Amino acid sequence: MRLVLLGPPGAGKGTLAAFLNKELNIPHVSTGDILREEMKNNTPLGQEVKKYVESGGLVPDEVVIKLIENKFSSDSAIDKGYMLDGFPRTEVQAKNLDAILNNLNKQVDYAVYLNASLPVVIERLTGRRICRNCSAIFHMKNNPPKEEGICNECGGEVYQRPDDNEETIKTRMDVYLENTKPVIDYYEAQEKLKKVDADKDSQEVQENLMKIFNGGR
Ligand code: AMP
Numbered sequence: 001m002r003l004v005l006l007g008p009p010g011a012g013k014g015t016l017a018a019f020l021n022k023e024l025n026i027p028h029v030s031t032g033d034i035l036r037e038e039m040k041n042n043t044p045l046g047q048e049v050k051k052y053v054e055s056g057g058l059v060p061d062e063v064v065i066k067l068i069e070n071k072f073s074s075d076s077a078i079d080k081g082y083m084l085d086g087f088p089r090t091e092v093q094a095k096n097l098d099a100i101l102n103n104l105n106k107q108v109d110y111a112v113y114l115n116a117s118l119p120v121v122i123e124r125l126t127g128r129r130i131c132r133n134c135s136a137i138f139h140m141k142n143n144p145p146k147e148e149g150i151c152n153e154c155g156g157e158v159y160q161r162p163d164d165n166e167e168t169i170k171t172r173m174d175v176y177l178e179n180t181k182p183v184i185d186y187y188e189a190q191e192k193l194k195k196v197d198a199d200k201d202s203q204e205v206q207e208n209l210m211k212i213f214n215g216g217r
């Protein structure tokens with residue numbers, strides 16, 4: 001299956017992607033993860049994008065489009081399908097993605113829209129913690145690591161993303177509303193949009209989505 005995951009930051013795209021990765025065995029491609037890795041390794045690309053990522057703004061379209069183009073043309077793992085998370089975030093990115101995928105004959109099957117509200121997003125993101133090593137996701141209230149600061153899955157260091165603070169979350173939500181809403185309309189017009197209520201907990205979201213996939217709604 002070839003999927004695009006859409007929704008505001010904190011809607012649960014990463015958690016859903018981890019579930020679908022196990023359930024459907026399709027690779028997860030997250031532009032946010034790729035950019036953070038570049039920043040961690042202090043590459044020229046990492047240095048270029050740091051100021052955008054840390055402030056909650058968007059990295060310029062041409063930079064992320066190139067990144068996705070390279071990923072799709074070089075990674076044979078995506079032959080079995082893919083889940084794109086965090087891309088496309090603008091209409092320009094959506095149109096360029098279609099052009100790239102048409103060339104490769106790997107068009108998107110569905111765009112899954114995780115619809116979550118601002119209070120829920122703030123609660124989730126301010127409590128979110130992530131494993132630096134395996135990207136497992138925790139929440140300080142709902143799902144804390146068994147041992148503070150240590151990942152249950154792999155023993156890696158659990159950290160808080162610097163952009164998961166309330167002020168930057170609000171900026172990211174504004175940026176999302178302005179830029180990503182047109183992307184939702186774009187997939188709706190293509191009749192590929194599958195909408196899920198993402199204020200619900202992750203298990204309910206997963207069950208609802210699997211019902212949609214199985215019923216073809
Ligand atoms: P995420 O992990 O998806 O929340 O992304 C973290 C940050 O990376 C965003 O706030 C943006 O600064 C940047 N980013 C990730 N994906 C994109 C994209 N498709 N277009 C522009 N910026 C992006």
